[in-house]
Amino acid sequence: MSDFAHERHKPPTPLDRPRELVVACAPVRSNVNLSRIVRAAGCCGVRRVICCGTAKVIGAIARDSLTPDNPAGLAVEVHRTLAPPLARLKADGYQLVGLEQAAGSQSLYTFAFERKTVLVIGNERLGLDEDVLRLVHHVVEIPVYGLPYAHNVATAAAMALYEYCRQYPNG
Amino acid sequence: MSDFAHERHKPPTPLDRPRELVVACAPVRSNVNLSRIVRAAGCCGVRRVICCGTAKVIGAIARDSLTPDNPAGLAVEVHRTLAPPLARLKADGYQLVGLEQAAGSQSLYTFAFERKTVLVIGNERLGLDEDVLRLVHHVVEIPVYGLPYAHNVATAAAMALYEYCRQYPNG
Numbered sequence: 001m002s003d004f005a006h007e008r009h010k011p012p013t014p015l016d017r018p019r020e021l022v023v024a025c026a027p028v029r030s031n032v033n034l035s036r037i038v039r040a041a042g043c044c045g046v047r048r049v050i051c052c053g054t055a056k057v058i059g060a061i062a063r064d065s066l067t068p069d070n071p072a073g074l075a076v077e078v079h080r081t082l083a084p085p086l087a088r089l090k091a092d093g094y095q096l097v098g099l100e101q102a103a104g105s106q107s108l109y110t111f112a113f114e115r116k117t118v119l120v121i122g123n124e125r126l127g128l129d130e131d132v133l134r135l136v137h138h139v140v141e142i143p144v145y146g147l148p149y150a151h152n153v154a155t156a157a158a159m160a161l162y163e164y165c166r167q168y169p170n171g
Numbered sequence: 172m173s174d175f176a177h178e179r180h181k182p183p184t185p186l187d188r189p190r191e192l193v194v195a196c197a198p199v200r201s202n203v204n205l206s207r208i209v210r211a212a213g214c215c216g217v218r219r220v221i222c223c224g225t226a227k228v229i230g231a232i233a234r235d236s237l238t239p240d241n242p243a244g245l246a247v248e249v250h251r252t253l254a255p256p257l258a259r260l261k262a263d264g265y266q267l268v269g270l271e272q273a274a275g276s277q278s279l280y281t282f283a284f285e286r287k288t289v290l291v292i293g294n295e296r297l298g299l300d301e302d303v304l305r306l307v308h309h310v311v312e313i314p315v316y317g318l319p320y321a322h323n324v325a326t327a328a329a330m331a332l333y334e335y336c337r338q339y340p341n342g
Contacts, residue, residue: 002301002304004275005275006297007274013315014316015316039322040322043318043322044315063318063319067318074317074318101177103175104176107340125179130173133176141181144214145216145342146241147234147241152207152210155325155326163333166279169280
């Protein structure tokens with residue numbers, strides 16, 4: 001016998017307070033990527049995902065992250081463009097943190113998130129528009145060491161969600 | 172103008188030494204998930220991915236992580252079963268770390284990886300087999316806070332790869 005036993009339905013970690021992390025996605029090329037981000041956000045206890053344009057969450061990928069049974073109460077809002085809701089969140093005291101490979105960025109390894117954060121995720125190819133880059137307080141990026149030299153957008157988002165949760169393990 | 176400018180082809184971070192992280196995947200249900208793991212491993216500078224059974228990497232997803240041009244020199248090996256190559260790596264001094272929701276696991280947030288690590292990734296549904304669980308030194312898991320209460324396997328692998336690279340930012 002090993003010391004470990006697979007537990008398929010282990011209970012989740014309780015949060016001491018609701019997550020004050022919002023995920024905001026620029027218009028993405030792939031609703032598969034968006035849906036993967038929604039599933040990861042659901043698992044992280046995120047309550048609000050903002051997306052744009054023709055975004056549509058695919059249930060088979062996002063799983064039951066959007067069910068009304070989710071104690072985190074995750075909701076996905078679709079806006080026409082990203083800048084107006086971001087400007088409102090900024091006025092509400094959120095720190096806006098872009099995630100992309102950019103000049104002027106900081107490494108995700110050493111970036112200290114504020115609790116009230118909006119993680120702003122760019123388009124797979126185009127990253128974040130200038131009007132959004134003007135709004136964000138910081139840009140973080142994930143060091144890459146080998147080809148293809150850029151993470152898939154949902155993979156990068158997962159890493160950033162993980163890092164935020166590591167810094168705020170209980171909300 | 173913002174302080175940030177998108178850089179689509181930013182140069183990678185150099186490693187001071189080759190990555191001594193190996194990724195080993197149990198037979199996965201989805202070659203899409205496997206290919207996503209290969210792309211993420213490629214970006215992390217991993218040089219060796221071990222997979223099993225009918226595993227097949229999809230080029231459009233893994234991108235050029237497997238090109239001979241990759242300075243990290245990533246290679247994917249397909250084995251019939253996972254235990255024999257894992258046993259050999261263990262004999263070679265690698266620490267074997269399973270990634271799954273399991274009794275007896277440690278949190279990825281606080282787990283200190285050894286440099287010579289094999290990250291062992293379970294099947295989407297079944298996790299890791301008993302013969303593999305008997306071999307691993309540790310099992311780590313990623314806390315989840317909301318539905319669907321389990322990360323996608325490629326998402327979880329991305330988070331663990333990130334955490335390893337955070338601990339060894341230069342190899």
